[in-house]
Structures are given as structure tokens and as C-alpha cells.
Amino acid sequence: MRRSRIRRLACAAALALGAALLSPAAPSATAADPYQVPVFSKTAGFRHDSAYEAVGFLSTTGDVLDDTQQDALKGYVDGGGEMAGDHPITWCHEQQDGRSLSTGLGHTIESFAEPDFRQLLLGGIQYAAGAVEADCSSTGDPGPVESGSSGVHLFYYPWYGTPEGPAESWRHWQQGGHTPPVSIGADLYPELGPYDSGDIAGAVDQHMEWVQRSGAGVIVYSWWGQGSYEDGLAGDVMDAAARHGIKVAWHIEPYTGRTAASVVDDISYLEGKFGDHPAFYRDAAHGDRNAYYVFESLRIQDWSALDAVKDTAIVLAQTTDTTKVAHFGGIYTYDGIAGATAPGWKQAGDYAKANGLVWAPSVAPGYIDDRAVPGNTTPTLGRADGASYDRQWNNALDPAIGGDPTWVSVTSFNEWHEGSSIEPAASDPPPGHGYETFEGAYGKTGAAAETAYLDRTAYWADRFEQRRG
Numbered sequence: 374m375r376r377s378r379i380r381r382l383a384c385a386a387a388l389a390l391g392a393a394l395l396s397p398a399a400p401s402a403t404a405a406d407p408y409q410v411p412v413f414s415k416t417a418g419f420r421h422d423s424a425y426e427a428v429g430f431l432s433t434t435g436d437v438l439d440d441t442q443q444d445a446l447k448g449y450v451d452g453g454g455e456m457a458g459d460h461p462i463t464w465c466h467e468q469q470d471g472r473s474l475s476t477g478l479g480h481t482i483e484s485f486a487e488p489d490f491r492q493l494l495l496g497g498i499q500y501a502a503g504a505v506e507a508d509c510s511s512t513g514d515p516g517p518v519e520s521g522s523s524g525v526h527l528f529y530y531p532w533y534g535t536p537e538g539p540a541e542s543w544r545h546w547q548q549g550g551h552t553p554p555v556s557i558g559a560d561l562y563p564e565l566g567p568y569d570s571g572d573i574a575g576a577v578d579q580h581m582e583w584v585q586r587s588g589a590g591v592i593v594y595s596w597w598g599q600g601s602y603e604d605g606l607a608g609d610v611m612d613a614a615a616r617h618g619i620k621v622a623w624h625i626e627p628y629t630g631r632t633a634a635s636v637v638d639d640i641s642y643l644e645g646k647f648g649d650h651p652a653f654y655r656d657a658a659h660g661d662r663n664a665y666y667v668f669e670s671l672r673i674q675d676w677s678a679l680d681a682v683k684d685t686a687i688v689l690a691q692t693t694d695t696t697k698v699a700h701f702g703g704i705y706t707y708d709g710i711a712g713a714t715a716p717g718w719k720q721a722g723d724y725a726k727a728n729g730l731v732w733a734p735s736v737a738p739g740y741i742d743d744r745a746v747p748g749n750t751t752p753t754l755g756r757a758d759g760a761s762y763d764r765q766w767n768n769a770l771d772p773a774i775g776g777d778p779t780w781v782s783v784t785s786f787n788e789w790h791e792g793s794s795i796e797p798a799a800s801d802p803p804p805g806h807g808y809e810t811f812e813g814a815y816g817k818t819g820a821a822a823e824t825a826y827l828d829r830t831a832y833w834a835d836r837f838e839q840r841r842g
């Protein structure tokens with residue numbers, strides 16, 4: 374598995390490196406001397422007549438230089454070349470008389486308007502030019518893993534199974550009459566392939582690494598009642614989440630026989646079973662209460678039973694109809710299509726704020742369930758290379774549209790049937806089945822596109838945290 378780090382931690386380290394590069398204590402005898410820096414954004418040839426102290430490449434995909442040009446550049450800086458294997462998001466490198474600083478940041482236009490990122494770029498240019506010094510070693514204690522945003526919650530689905538895994542049979546992947554592992558009930562194909570949600574050391578641990586990378590600090594665990602398949606996996610999934618600094622809230626699904634009274638009993642059950650677990654989510658800003666999202670809450674008309682748990686739990690209704698939220702402690706939307714236009718969001722957010730409720734609108738990168746529900750005629754929402762996801766996040770964070778959210782919920786981490794996942798999708802799915810990919814998302818291609826929505830979530834999580842202060 375590729376090593377992943379949460380983007381906020383990576384950004385912090387990168388910006389710290391930039392600050393170190395520009396530190397007043399760093400030698401800067403030549404910093405005042407002017408020098409030229411050619412910047413390549415797209416080149417058909419690599420020719421110059423002057424000697425430069427630094428060369429900048431503004432490119433995130435493809436080969437900027439052919440083999441001959443790469444050899445020429447390598448000789449020019451007397452070393453360098455590509456770094457093989459895992460590497461941090463930003464690193465510097467010295468070899469003989471050459472220097473280089475590389476960063477994976479800057480995939481968005483907005484990045485170049487951020488003062489800290491521009492400072493990092495300036496420091497990198499000055500370092501490569503020999504104007505300042507930097508510590509490029511990989512030694513030392515990186516410190517504790519930083520948690521993601523406690524206000525960004527990813528809907529997480531632990532309902533999958535395989536014959537070879539702990540489930541000992543296919544679960545969910547065969548939806549729509551498909552025959553896994555090649556043909557599955559999803560329009561995208563997981564980078565991990567069809568996995569078992571009980572594969573804790575494999576798939577689930579990788580999931581938690583990816584959640585870290587997304588910048589989200591909380592997963593909302595799809596839970597189908599006491600004694601269910603998902604209930605049986607919850608403890609092990611929470612253990613994996615705890616190892617990665619992730620907290621777990623709960624998505625109370627419409628299991629058979631669900632009532633308001635049974636949900637109150639479920640809350641007591643989950644609190645008693647997992648309340649002392651280090652991954653059990655509690656919101657410090659709301660009296661350390663835990664959180665329960667109730668999917669399709671409108672199925673039940675009378676929720677007065679929730680009054681028994683209002684002091685210990687935040688229970689969220691799925692609606693924007695504020696006449697239907699009596700006795701609840703919050704509101705969310707879940708709908709991955711509605712976020713594109715945000716109907717009722719402003720009014721729901723304003724109502725929540727005025728009445729001391731949590732407002733957690735849901736954003737999604739897209740929605741398509743054609744393979745999971747053959748013949749389905751309900752609307753779909755294309756990803757538009759990431760534009761759909763950005764639109765929904767912009768709606769959520771614009772006070773005039775989104776109503777000043779307490780949390781932002783993301784539909785989803787891995788609801789593959791509905792095509793709303795940010796979990797990496799394979800760039801080379803099995804041919805002949807019409808699978809879509811993330812190709813082109815945010816300008817990324819091939820394997821780099823597989824994690825595009827994780828990284829974009831990290832960008833928006835950071836924006837949300839800045840706004841929350």
C-alpha cells in the first residue's frame with residue numbers, strides 16, 4: 374500500500390519548510406543579488422543561452438521533458454532526477470553542486486493566492502538558487518499525527534463482503550444482478566477492487582489512511598441495528614479508526630422495525646458498548662455529546678422519545694423542512710444531487726442557528742446508480758472533473774446559500790452503488806463493463822487521478838477550518 378498522510382499535516386510540514394527557507398537566521402549573502410529563473414509551464418523544447426541559478430517547472434501531469442532533455446537537465450543541476458517510491462508532499466534535495474525543491478501542492482488555482490503557499494514557492498526558488506540554506510534531512514521526530522477536521526464528517530459504509538473475506542460471501546457488490554469481482558453493482562470500480570468490510574488489517578486500515586488524507590476527522594458509520602452485520606464489525610472498525618486519529622459518529626439506518634423508541638434504545642446500546650472507546654466521537658463544542666444521523670427520519674412522525682437523550686446525544690433529522698425537526702438536535706440533508714442547488718439550505722441553517730441546533734448540510738462529488746439499479750430513471754449528477762463537488766462545497770460555505778454550517782457532511786466516502794464515493798476509484802477498471810474513472814478530475818490523469826477527491830476534500834476541509842477559526 375502506498376503511504377498516505379493527511380493533507381493538513383503535509384501542508385503544515387511543507388509550509389514550515391518554506392518558513393525555514395525564508396528564516397532570517399538562514400545565510401542569505403547572495404539573496405540581494407538579482408538572478409534569472411525561467412519557469413516552464415509547457416515546453417516543446419528545452420533551450421536557453423544563459424546560465425540560471427534556478428529552473429522552475431509549473432506542471433503536475435505528463436512529461437515536461439523528453440529523455441534527452443531530462444538528461445540535459447540532470448547534468449545541468451548535477452544530479453536530482455525523480456525520487457522513487459514514497460516521498461512527502463514537499464521535499465528538497467542536494468546532490469553535488471545541484472539543488473532542487475519539489476512539491477505536490479498547487480493543484481488548484483486558489484493555492485497560488487494563499488500567502489503561505491507563495492512563501493513556500495519563493496523559499497524553494499531561493500534555496501534552489503543557492504541564496505538560502507535549508508535542512509533537507511528526513512531524520513527527526515515528525516511529532517504526533519494531527520487529527521483531521523472534527524467538523525467534516527464522511528458517510529462510511531461497512532456493508533461489503535467477499536467469499537474469501539470474513540463475510541464468507543458476496544455482500545452488496547452483486548447488487549443489480551452483477552457477478553463480482555469483475556462485474557459489480559457500481560459505475561466506478563474501487564482501486565482496492567471489491568473488498569470485504571471485515572478485512573480490518575487490509576481494506577479498512579487503508580480506508581482510515583485515506584480518511585486521514587482527506588482532512589476529515591470523523592466518519593459516520595452506517596449502522597443497521599443491534600446484532601446486524603454492520604454492528605458486528607463496528608468495534609474493529611473503530612479500532613482501525615483510532616489508530617489513525619479518526620472519530621466515529623453513527624448513521625442510524627431504516628432497519629426493519631425502527632421506531633423513535635428503538636432509536637433511543639439504540640443510542641443507549643451504542644453508548645454503553647462503545648462510549649469509552651477512543652474513537653467514539655463527542656463534540657466538545659456541544660457538551661461532549663455524541664452524534665447520530667437518522668436516515669429517512671421522515672418515515673416516523675412522532676420523535677418525542679428523543680427527549681430522553683437530548684442531554685447526551687445530538688440526533689440529526691434528514692430534511693430541510695424545519696416543521697419536521699421537533700425533538701431533534703440537528704439537521705442534515707444527505708442528498709448528493711440537491712447540494713448542487715442547495716434548496717432550503719439557507720432557511721434550514723438559519724433556523725438551526727436560531728434554535729441551538731447543529732446544521733450539517735451534505736455535499737457530494739456526484740451521483741450515478743445506473744449499474745446498481747438497472748433501468749433506473751431517477752436523476753444523476755456528473756462529476757464534471759470536480760466542478761460538481763466544488764459547487765456543492767461553495768454552496769455549503771457561502772452564508773448566503775448554505776446558512777453557516779456547524780459541520781459539513783460528505784456523501785460519501787464509499788457508497789459505491791450511488792457513485793458518490795471519494796474513496797479512490799481504479800484508473801484501469803476491468804474493460805468491457807462501461808466503468809467510469811476519475812480521469813481528468815482537477816487536472817489529474819492516470820493513477821494520480823485516483824486520489825483526486827481525497828485531496829480536494831482536504832482542500833475544502835482546510836477552508837472550512839479556517840472559516841470556523
